[in-house]
Amino acid sequence: MERNLSMIALFAALIAVLTLVPQVHLPFGVPITAQGLGTMLCGTVLGAKRGALAVLLYLAVAAMGLPILSGGRGGLAPFFGPSAGFLIGFPVAAFVIGWIVERWRAGIGTVSFVASVFGAIPVLYAFGITGLVLFATKETSFATATAAMAVFLPGDILKAVLAAAITRSLARARPQAILSRA
Amino acid sequence: MLSLTSPIRTPFHRIPAGPKLLALLLVAGVTMALSNPLPLAGLLLAVALLFAAGGAGFARHGLRVMRPVLPLAVVLMAWHLWLNAPEAGLVMILRMLVAMAAANLVTMTTRLDQMIAVVQRIAAPLRHIGLRPEALALAIALMIRFIPVMSTRVAQIGDAWRARSRRRPGWRIVMPAALAALDDAEQVSEALRARGGLS
Numbered sequence: 318m319e320r321n322l323s324m325i326a327l328f329a330a331l332i333a334v335l336t337l338v339p340q341v342h343l344p345f346g347v348p349i350t351a352q353g354l355g356t357m358l359c360g361t362v363l364g365a366k367r368g369a370l371a372v373l374l375y376l377a378v379a380a381m382g383l384p385i386l387s388g389g390r391g392g393l394a395p396f397f398g399p400s401a402g403f404l405i406g407f408p409v410a411a412f413v414i415g416w417i418v419e420r421w422r423a424g425i426g427t428v429s430f431v432a433s434v435f436g437a438i439p440v441l442y443a444f445g446i447t448g449l450v451l452f453a454t455k456e457t458s459f460a461t462a463t464a465a466m467a468v469f470l471p472g473d474i475l476k477a478v479l480a481a482a483i484t485r486s487l488a489r490a491r492p493q494a495i496l497s498r499a
Numbered sequence: 500m501l502s503l504t505s506p507i508r509t510p511f512h513r514i515p516a517g518p519k520l521l522a523l524l525l526v527a528g529v530t531m532a533l534s535n536p537l538p539l540a541g542l543l544l545a546v547a548l549l550f551a552a553g554g555a556g557f558a559r560h561g562l563r564v565m566r567p568v569l570p571l572a573v574v575l576m577a578w579h580l581w582l583n584a585p586e587a588g589l590v591m592i593l594r595m596l597v598a599m600a601a602a603n604l605v606t607m608t609t610r611l612d613q614m615i616a617v618v619q620r621i622a623a624p625l626r627h628i629g630l631r632p633e634a635l636a637l638a639i640a641l642m643i644r645f646i647p648v649m650s651t652r653v654a655q656i657g658d659a660w661r662a663r664s665r666r667r668p669g670w671r672i673v674m675p676a677a678l679a680a681l682d683d684a685e686q687v688s689e690a691l692r693a694r695g696g697l698s
Binding site for chain 1: 527530531564568591594595598599602603605606609611614615618634637638639641642643645646648649650653673674677678680681682683684685687688689691692696697
């Protein structure tokens with residue numbers, strides 16, 4: 318219990334630290350960040366339930382006003398903005414990634430990569446695109462929003478590679494810390 | 500280092516966190532419902548006046564924390580000019596400014612412990628689905644503490660690298676930093692257990 322709690326707090330802090338790494342803004346109001354990498358690691362290392370809880374903790378603390386969302390934003394405002402769909406999708410993505418890593422018992426590197434790609438691309442994009450379309454003006458249709466997401470693809474695949482490499486190294490150095498396979 | 504609470508005391512500091520958060524939700528709801536630039540600009544002026552009521556130093560601080568929004572606002576306006584929809588862009592930017600300024604006002608005038616107390620109170624009903632409010636409050640405090648701890652670890656490992664090598668540290672310090680962070684978390688959990696744990 319204490320261990321789960323401190324690991325969840327640690328990974329929530331990890332997302333915050335990764336998010337504060339410098340990032341690039343896209344024209345329609347959604348920035349590219351290493352935030353996604355943190356979300357992936359929550360799923361691959363902590364597993365479905367704890368991973369989702371870590372992301373929820375991060376979002377809750379951000380909503381309480383710490384400037385730890387992308388671009389140094391914080392407070393309740395971003396949850397009403399164009400990237401709200403992504404914020405809602407993050408815990409779901411972490412849950413799906415963790416669920417795959419828990420169930421599919423092949424090599425942890427490969428599984429982490431496949432799970433991260435699946436969770437961060439189809440699952441998260443579905444939430445993000447819905448948020449963009451609901452928020453943006455009439456000019457934005459589902460098709461244009463989906464096409465715009467292509468900008469994120471190379472970055473997200475790179476992040477999945479990084480998440481898999483880090484998870485595999487962690488599994489070697491601290492096998493007992495990989496709660497998703499405990 | 501991370502807290503955004505303003506050290507300058509204002510009358511707003513004395514209002515309890517609960518009502519301030521409710522007012523913020525209300526303002527955010529109203530900005531989403533308005534789709535006309537004029538009332539939104541009026542709302543922005545009202546929030547600016549609230550900041551001014553806190554004194555000149557407080558208002559300057561308020562402007563400073565809004566600075567990260569500026570590049571985004573410029574990019575958004577350019578994008579909407581390119582789409583030939585300047586009014587939609589203006590509405591979007593005004594909404595963003597009003598909601599963020601109001602949220603910052605609440606953040607700057609509410610101490611973190613008050614905020615955690617509100618979350619603990621809101622989370623009380625979650626006891627029935629197995630989430631204990633005390634555990635949540637502890638997790639929030641731990642996470643906030645872990646952020647500077649982790650940044651310090653990364654800085655220390657970077658310094659150690661630079662003491663040994665003339666090359667820049669880069670990705671090679673990622674794993675040692677991650678392992679140090681994991682070990683910190685293990686130590687914290689042992690310390691919690693040693694003090695009687697969460698039971």
